[in-house]
Amino acid sequence: MAVPCHLLKVCGNIVFAAQGSDIHSFSSELEHISTWRYPVKQGAESTTPAAEVQESPAPEEPPAKRRKVGGGQEPTSNGGAAAPTDGQVKSRKAAQYDNPANERPFVQGLYATADGRHVVAITGSDKTIWVFEHDGAGKLKELSQRAMPKRPCSLAFTADNRTILSANKFGDVHALPLLPSPTTTTTSATTSSSPNPTTGLPLSRSATPSTPTATAFKPQANELTVHTKRNLKALENQKRSLSRKAFEDQQQQQQQQAPPPFEHALLLGHVSMLTAICVGTATVAVPAVAAQASEPGTSIGNGTGNGAEAASAPARTTVRREYIITADRDEHIRVSRGMPQAHVIEGFCLGHEEFVSQLCMAPGGREELLISGGGDDDLFIWDWVNGRLLGRSGVLEHVKRVAGEDVDKVAVTRVFGCGWQGTTAVFVVVERVPALFHYELLDDSRLQHRETIPLRGNPLDVDIIESPSGGQRLLVAMDPSASVSIEEGSSSLVVLDKQETGWKQTNVENLPACEDANISADELQKILYSTESLRKLTDFD
Amino acid sequence: MGRAKKDRRQKREDYRAALREDDVTELPRKKFYRQRAHANPFSDHRLIYPPHPDQMDWSSLYPDYVVDEPQQDQQTPAPETPSDRELTPARPKRISKDVEVADIGCGFGGLLVALAPLMPETLILGLEIRVSVTQFVEDRIKALRRQNEAAGLYRNVGVLRANTMKFLPNFFRKGQLAKVFICFPDPHFKARKHKQRIVSTTLNSEYAYVLRPGGIVYTITDVPDLHEWMVQHFEAHPSFERVPEDEQEADPCVPIMRTETEEGKKVERHKGQKHVALFRRLEDPAW
Numbered sequence: 001m002a003v004p005c006h007l008l009k010v011c012g013n014i015v016f017a018a019q020g021s022d023i024h025s026f027s028s029e030l031e032h033i034s035t036w037r038y039p040v041k042q043g044a045e046s047t048t049p050a051a052e053v054q055e056s057p058a059p060e061e062p063p064a065k066r067r068k069v070g071g072g073q074e075p076t077s078n079g080g081a082a083a084p085t086d087g088q089v090k091s092r093k094a095a096q097y098d099n100p101a102n103e104r105p106f107v108q109g110l111y112a113t114a115d116g117r118h119v120v121a122i123t124g125s126d127k128t129i130w131v132f133e134h135d136g137a138g139k140l141k142e143l144s145q146r147a148m149p150k151r152p153c154s155l156a157f158t159a160d161n162r163t164i165l166s167a168n169k170f171g172d173v174h175a176l177p178l179l180p181s182p183t184t185t186t187t188s189a190t191t192s193s194s195p196n197p198t199t200g201l202p203l204s205r206s207a208t209p210s211t212p213t214a215t216a217f218k219p220q221a222n223e224l225t226v227h228t229k230r231n232l233k234a235l236e237n238q239k240r241s242l243s244r245k246a247f248e249d250q251q252q253q254q255q256q257q258a259p260p261p262f263e264h265a266l267l268l269g270h271v272s273m274l275t276a277i278c279v280g281t282a283t284v285a286v287p288a289v290a291a292q293a294s295e296p297g298t299s300i301g302n303g304t305g306n307g308a309e310a311a312s313a314p315a316r317t318t319v320r321r322e323y324i325i326t327a328d329r330d331e332h333i334r335v336s337r338g339m340p341q342a343h344v345i346e347g348f349c350l351g352h353e354e355f356v357s358q359l360c361m362a363p364g365g366r367e368e369l370l371i372s373g374g375g376d377d378d379l380f381i382w383d384w385v386n387g388r389l390l391g392r393s394g395v396l397e398h399v400k401r402v403a404g405e406d407v408d409k410v411a412v413t414r415v416f417g418c419g420w421q422g423t424t425a426v427f428v429v430v431e432r433v434p435a436l437f438h439y440e441l442l443d444d445s446r447l448q449h450r451e452t453i454p455l456r457g458n459p460l461d462v463d464i465i466e467s468p469s470g471g472q473r474l475l476v477a478m479d480p481s482a483s484v485s486i487e488e489g490s491s492s493l494v495v496l497d498k499q500e501t502g503w504k505q506t507n508v509e510n511l512p513a514c515e516d517a518n519i520s521a522d523e524l525q526k527i528l529y530s531t532e533s534l535r536k537l538t539d540f541d
Numbered sequence: 542m543g544r545a546k547k548d549r550r551q552k553r554e555d556y557r558a559a560l561r562e563d564d565v566t567e568l569p570r571k572k573f574y575r576q577r578a579h580a581n582p583f584s585d586h587r588l589i590y591p592p593h594p595d596q597m598d599w600s601s602l603y604p605d606y607v608v609d610e611p612q613q614d615q616q617t618p619a620p621e622t623p624s625d626r627e628l629t630p631a632r633p634k635r636i637s638k639d640v641e642v643a644d645i646g647c648g649f650g651g652l653l654v655a656l657a658p659l660m661p662e663t664l665i666l667g668l669e670i671r672v673s674v675t676q677f678v679e680d681r682i683k684a685l686r687r688q689n690e691a692a693g694l695y696r697n698v699g700v701l702r703a704n705t706m707k708f709l710p711n712f713f714r715k716g717q718l719a720k721v722f723i724c725f726p727d728p729h730f731k732a733r734k735h736k737q738r739i740v741s742t743t744l745n746s747e748y749a750y751v752l753r754p755g756g757i758v759y760t761i762t763d764v765p766d767l768h769e770w771m772v773q774h775f776e777a778h779p780s781f782e783r784v785p786e787d788e789q790e791a792d793p794c795v796p797i798m799r800t801e802t803e804e805g806k807k808v809e810r811h812k813g814q815k816h817v818a819l820f821r822r823l824e825d826p827a828w
Contacts, residue, residue, distance in 0.1 A: 170736075172743060221730060224813035225764050269743025271582065271706040321828065330707050331592065336746075337828060343779055344825050345750040348710045350593040536585040 003519065004492030005477040005511070006460040006528055009119070011112040014138045015465060016119060017477060017493060018107035019511070020519075023121060025138035028465055030495065030508045033138035038104045038123065106527050109154065113161040118143075118178060120155060120164060124527070127151045129166060131178060144180055146262050156277045158339065159322050165267070167274035167326055174264045175339060181263075267342035272328035275374070275534065276359040279338070280323045281367060282385045285316050325370065325384060327356035329534050333372055335384055347387035352376055355534040362441055363417040364424040369445060371426060373412030375535050379428065379439070381447050393439060393447035395430060402435045402452060411532040416462050417441070421472060421498070425450075429459045431531045436462060436476060436496075453496065453503050456480070460528060473497050479528060560680050566687040571649060574677035579727060580670045582706045582737055590703060590711045597712055598633035599640070602699030603664055606636040640664040640713070643751075644722040645705045646739065648803050650678035650698075652724055654685065655801035657698045659793060663719075667700040668712075675702040706739065709747050716753035720794070723771075725804035728764040740771045742778060749780035752822040757784065761798050761817045763808045768816035775820040784819035792819065 007018035014033070015026040021038035109122035112134070119132045119140060127148045132140040150168040157164060157178070164176045226235055322338030323346065333349035333356055336342050354375030362369035370384040377396035382389060396410050414429035424441040436453040457478035467473045473495050480490035491507035556573045559565070580586070591597040600607045642660070644652050647667030656665055669675045678700040685695040703712065726739045740760070748758055758781065760771045775781045789795060799805055799815055808815055 221728075221764070224808070224811060225728070227807070227811050266742065268746060269741075271744065319828075332710065334710075341779075341826060341828055343746050343749075345715075345746050347715060350711065353592050 002480075002492075003524065004457075004460065004479045004528075006479075006492075007107060007110040008461040008463040008475055008477050009110045009112050010463040010465050010475065011116045011119065011134060012136065013466065014116075014134070014136075015463070015475060016110060016112070018110050018121065019492070021104040021106055021123060022512075023107060023110065023119075023140065024512055025140065026508070027138065029468055030493075030510075032510055032512055034140070035512055036132070036140045036142070038107075040104055109152070111155050111157070113157055113178070115161060118161075120178075122152045122155060124151065129155070129164065129176065131164075146176065146180070146264075147260060148174070148264075149260060153274055154277045156279045156324070158279060159281055163339065165277055165279065165324060166264075167277040169273050170269075171272050171274055171328065172269040173267045173274070173277060173324065173326060173342070175267050175342075176262070176264045267324065267339065268326070268334075268336050268345075270326065270328045270330070270332065270334065272330040272332070273534070274326055274328050275355065275357045276327040278325050278359045278361055278370075280325050280335075280361055280370065280384060281320060282323065283318050283320050284385070285318050287316060323385075325359055327359050327372065327374075329355045329536075331356060333359065333370075333382070333384075335387065346385075349380075349382045349384055349387050349389070351380060351389045355536070357531050357534060358412050358415040360415040360417045360426065362424065362426075364419050364441075366424060366441065369441070371415055371417065371441075371447065373415045373428065375409065375411055375532075377410065379412070379415065379426075379447060381441075381445055383445075390445045391447065393449065395428065395437065398437055398449055398452055399430055399433050399435075402454065403433050409532075409535070411535070413531045414459075414461055418464050420464065427462050427474070429462060431529050432458050434458050434478075436474070455494070456490070456505065457492075458529075467497075471497070474503075557676065557680070560684075564687075566684055568684045568688075569677055569680040571677065574649075574673045576671045576673040582670065582704055586670070586704060588702065588704055588708070590708045592711065594710075594712060594714045594717075596633065599636045599699075600634035602666070602701070603636050603696070605693075605696040606638060606664065608635045608637050610635065636664075638664055639717055640666045640699075641717065641719045642666070642722070643668060643705075643713070643718055643720070644724065646670070646723065646726055647678060647700060648725075649674060650681055650700060651801050651803040651806070652722060652798060653678065653698045653700065654681070654695070655797045656794065657695050659797065661694075661697060663697060665698045666712075667698070668703045668705050669700065670702065670704050672702060675700055706744060709751055713751040715750055716756075718751045719753060719756045720759065721748055721752060721756070722759045722794075722798065724759070724761050724798055724802045725808075726760075726762065726767070728762070728767045730764075735770075738767070738770065740774050742774055745775060745778040745781065749778070749822055754822055754824045756822040757792075758820045758822070759794060759798055759817075760819070761802070761805070761815055763804070763813045763815055765814070765816060768818065772818050775818070780823055780825070781820040782823055784821050789817065789819045795819070 003020040005017040005019045005024075009016045013028040015028070015030065017024050017026065023036045025033045025035070027033055105123040105125040105128070107121050108124040111120045112118065113120075116136065117134055119134050121130045121132070122128070123130065127150065129146045129148060129152060131143045131145075133143050134140060148166060148168065150170040150172070152166045152168050154167045155164055156167075158175075162178055164178055166174045166176060168174070221231075221235055223232065223235070226232055324336045324338055324342055325333060326336070327333045331350070331352040331354065333352070335346045335349065337344045337346055349370065349372070352372065352374060356372050356374040358373045360371045360373075361367050362371060368383065368385065369390070370382040371379055372382065373379045373395065378392040378394050380389060381391045381393065395412060396407070399410050400407055410433070411431040412428060413431045414427075416427045416429075418425055418427070426439040426441060426447060428437040428439060430437065434455050434457055436455060436459055438450045438453060439447050440450050441447055453474075455476065455478060457480045459476050459478045461477040463475050464472050465475055474497075476494045476496060478492055478494060480492050491509060491511060493508035493511060495506045495508060497504045497506070553573045556570075560567070560569055641663050642656065642665040644656075644665070644667045647653055647669050650667055653665055653667045667678055669678065682695055682698055682700060689695060701712070723739055727737070729735060729737050752758070758775065760768075760775075762768050762771070772783065776783055784792075795817060799817065800809070805815065
């Protein structure tokens with residue numbers, strides 16, 4: 001099964017494109033420069049399935065998730081001690097096909113720091129965050145790989161580009177240094193249960209602060225907390241079987257849940273699946289006294305004045321503040337303070353009635369505006385500092401013109417803002433709709449639909465590049481298997497040039513071969529089109 | 542078995558329907574409202590909640606506080622574009638004051654009913670995730686209002702079915718609440734269920750958001766480990782400090798919380814221990 005390019009990131013004049021578990025880089029003329037391939041252990045393909053599962057993929061990765069195999073035979077993921085039976089021989093091919101150890105996780109997120117010197121990627125099933133050094137010419141050097149306890153779904157960088165904020169499926173946001181310092185790795189592991197000095201918060205939500213680790217197992221319930229006859233009896237039994245074995249189990253469990261051996265701090269969390277995170281900055285006018293109390297160096301303008309000035313006049317000064325904005329599956333957009341006060345919730349942007357999947361800070365110096373999209377029929381435009389909804393702009397009505405009138409819902413998968421030919425443009429991708437929607441952000445904060453650009457496949461991601469001649473070009477990653485016509489040859493990377501008659505679509509032909517050949521079409525669909533599945537199906541109380 | 546179940550359900554429905562007749566003043570009986578004690582806070586229940594606190598219709602919960610205001614729709618010109626109309630959704634009827642006390646996981650409503658006469662000028666809201674239990678409290682409040690029609694009691698309490706772990710900010714604005722009660726929460730004994738506990742580092746930020754500075758979180762439990770857990774997590778949170786014991790014992794809500802909650806009574810019967818801890822919401826630090 002051919003895997004298309006599904007993620008794009010333009011970094012200066014270099015294009016990075018993720019295809020399956022590989023990351024390619026291209027020049028601005030879209031000549032292939034190099035490829036980073038997900039490391040797979042040598043010889044893993046040639047060994048028997050039983051041996052494969054015994055091998056752990058990498059020392060710091062958690063064991064891969066067990067998945068059901070098509071043939072009904074489940075590979076034993078813990079040990080593989082079962083003797084080869086006829087059934088196993090028969091399903092050997094299937095097992096190899098779906099074997100978690102054999103599978104290379106897809107790149108699920110591709111990011112670059114503002115200075116373009118580092119590229120960061122998330123890979124899906126192994127929950128790993130990869131940091132690469134970018135030499136500015138398209139070559140990536142792997143600096144670190146950090147396997148998170150829960151699957152990250154979106155990343156952002158703090159304004160100083162030194163910290164990664166990772167939002168995960170469990171609802172938590174962790175802060176990780178972009179470049180892990182080797183000295184802190186050992187200390188952070190031991191201090192994990194004590195409150196973190198920088199945030200004041202314990203590192204893990206479920207870890208009880210300052211619990212001694214070596215206490216013997218003791219049932220938390222007692223005769224006074226359970227009342228029914230059966231529960232009392234169960235408690236009695238539990239106490240009786242309080243033996244060495246129980247103690248060992250407990251210890252083993254604690255070892256399994258040990259935090260990963262690198263510095264990461266829990267900043268905030270939702271009781272929901274996080275879908276997007278971004279960092280916003282705002283210049284806020286504050287009374288001078290308050291500005292002085294805040295961190296030195298953050299205030300600009302007349303904030304550097306001395307105390308006498310502040311005391312004499314009702315002086316107001318401006319402070320540049322950083323915020324963390326998080327969106328979840330339960331319609332919330334939360335605005336929290338930036339580090340180190342991320343535990344303070346400043347407000348919410350409420351109004352969505354379906355999941356939120358995309359957040360986009362308005363480009364072009366309009367950072368007081370936030371555009372959000374998800375399962376609702378519209379995009380929402382927010383004055384996010386004040387949690388005020390400024391406007392909505394329809395998506396479904398334009399999707400209907402492409403996909404037919406009977407379409408009744410949309411799932412926005414990408415909201416990409418950029419400066420475009422002198423205007424502030426927002427390009428929107430909707431899941432399984434073969435078109436790109438172009439909106440313009442007007443001066444009065446309205447978001448106006450400009451045009452719908454029909455495509456030959458379902459777009460997966462979009463970015464812009466400067467063409468060598470100086471103009472701007474749109475770059476679209478798409479799924480060519482859904483192509484409308486194939487006679488022109490299909491490619492999963494397409495360049496769009498605005499011409500007077502319309503859009504000229506040029507395939508990028510020289511894509512390197514992808515090695516992710518052994519993935520079924522169904523599985524690929526599930527990975528590429530995962531947004532609509534966020535919608536709630538409430539058929540129970 | 543199946544037949545018995547059906548009969549029971551039929552009986553329940555008949556009972557509840559009869560109770561809903563206008564002139565009934567009898568208090569509801571718990572046996573027709575029992576529901577299993579646990580609900581998964583992570584699943585998508587069929588919940589009703591406003592997208593924004595401004596769109597919450599409080600008028601049905603506190604009908605005596607509804608403000609009679611002239612319908613403005615006729616006077617203001619109709620919005621011109623469809624998008625303008627969407628921006629200003631139909632405003633619910635206003636009530637004269639905001640809810641300031643919330644009982645998270647109110648259960649069968651013992652605390653609500655006891656608090657109502659103690660603070661007659663304050664609107665108190667119970668939040669409960671289980672449908673039948675919420676229904677019970679609703680019927681209980683209705684009956685109590687009818688019984689005390691002349692005195693005008695229990696006009697200031699209401700109950701809602703909600704998952705507060707997810708949707709607290711949909712109901713309350715920033716700093717709206719003065720008191721939050723968390724009474725005898727589900728202990729979730731197993732370590733792997735600890736993330737379902739109603740008190741956690743990250744959830745405490747949401748309690749801090751809905752509470753005004755100086756507001757109090759009241760916690761009580763009969764499980765020593767859970768008490769320890771709640772104390773540790775609130776004390777570790779920079780937005781909260783523990784209220785000293787002398788001040789705690791002077792608070793008139795504390796004895797009510799000890800004796801009037803349904804769980805409190807049950808623990809009393811079984812001669813269990815009750816652990817109380819109060820936490821004050823601090824001012825946000827300057828930044």
